[in-house]
Amino acid sequence: MGCVFCHKGDAAATDVKAAHDGIVKKPSDNLKLCGMCHKPIAENYGKSLHYTSAGQKHGVAGRFSDAEVKTFDEKVFEKSCRTCHASCGDCHVRSPAVGGISVGLIEGHKYVKKNEGKTCAFCHGGRVYPEYTGEYGGSVDVHYQKGMMCLECHKKEEMHGDGQKYLSKNEVKQRPRCENCHKPGGEAKLTARVSHDKHRGKASCQSCHSSGPYRQCYDCHPTGSKAKAEIFIGRNPRTQKEMTTLRLIPTVRDTFAKAGIKMEHFDKLPNYWDSAVHNIKKRTERTRNCDTCHVDKKDFLTRDRLIPNGSKANEGLVYELKPIPISR
């Protein structure tokens, strides 16, 4: 296939202007074009979260009144969030402009099937990927240490969709779960088996197996965001039952003030959300010593650690773990 098959223009023209007449800069914005050869993928992809960005929209919509939802859709979502999510070429040819910056082509103008350090990290390189590789200043994730890349846990259906429209990634059934590979009861050591049994349903895997601080972003938008490495362990806002690793999602009260959105229901949703952090280790200070949580409550989200002027819902995430000294 020649350039004009995708980009149009006039290959027979002899001057630049005529050659570029009608040119399409990002041809894969039109999924039908890719669907000419990759029909099932393109059809599913049009409904996927990577394409619709519905997760971003619905994640924050709970803070808005009905009128604000409309304003958000028009003034923020379409003009900001949607711009980097995501045509076929955004993942397979060239990085989308994230925050106005594109890091360019992946491998010349080749369509690259997968090269996770680029095809995934172009967009997920702010938090997840550098945590995974240890380059954010922590320890390398044990799965990366074993040479595992994104697609070994996250399957194609997660990337391209399964034909269903979802409002949030939490609805997607094919999301990876630790227990898919690490079957309960299959532990080599009795202490590990007992620990897992005792904590099942009370603490997520990563709340003990996260190896250290991960990136927290503060103060989204109005004054420019700041990042810090911290761990927050608290109540999972989705289940309210178990403890888990929380990540600060930096929507502050005036994040959308410029668009005229006050966020009338700001306090309905917390600022901290459960996060499957990607800095997992087999042994951590929590797995080595129960007192790290049960006595010291190290890294727990406390009222003192909550962001100032944050959502009132944050208080419900503070986990009052009963002291059970079990030194070993």
Next chain:
Amino acid sequence: MKKMKFVVALCMVLMFLVPAAASARDIAPFESTGWLEKNLKNPKLVIVDVRKPEEYGAGHIPGAVNVFYGSWAIKKGELLNELPADEDLRDVISSVGIEPMSWVVVVGKNAAVPDRWDSTRVAFTLKYAGVDNVAVLDGGYDKWVAEKKPVSKDKVVPKKKAYNGKFNKAIVVNKAYTLGALDKALIVDVRAPEFYKGEKKLGFVAKTGRIKGAVNLPAALLFNPDGTYKDKAGIEAAAKPVVGSDLSREIVVYCDTGKVCTGWWLALADLLGYKNVKVYDGSSMEWMKDAMAPSAP
């Protein structure tokens, strides 16, 4: 009876000889690409590629296993390039089937100078863990590719073997030990002269300067202009005027984070035969934060 005595004597001699042979060095600390190519099929050989998995996936030396640098050196508190816990290190070594008697060649990137120390730090860590025969591939993967030697894209799935090597704890020292050794040991700062003299510092080091009494043996002196290691004579010529000829003298090497100094550790301890060389892996990053730790100028 005479025959019996002879057999007993022979057995005793062998009993002494075998451990000696076991601890002897069979490979050089900086092995060439040519040597590695000739030994690719050697059953004792384990090639450890410490580049990122995505770089390894794009092409590696045939048979090489991939264990990314971050598995060998971790951040502890604020300190970079620290040793993992012994049990974690054993897991890493076991996972790729390295045994105490293996010949391990560490392969990393070489084009950019800061990348070269990944290999030396991993080699040092393997020595710490009790593997005697460890080498860094001279010139790294870049030289291997430049020489058009065979490469593979097939991921090698290593055979796990329980690692039971005896750790050489004495080759890593902490701040307290270094403080106590200031009067007796030779403290060797391997940073560039402008860092040693206190004219420059890296952002994460609290202040300029060096450990009081330290001598300067810049890491750059290990290399030829093409980025390969100098030969033994060249390295010896650079080292001797600074560290002297007494092979039994205690030497503590340091840099900014405990990574770069492992290059000179390998050269002094493994190539030139200095018998009492240690790495202070807290290095300037830790020392310069402590107002009570003597520094100069």
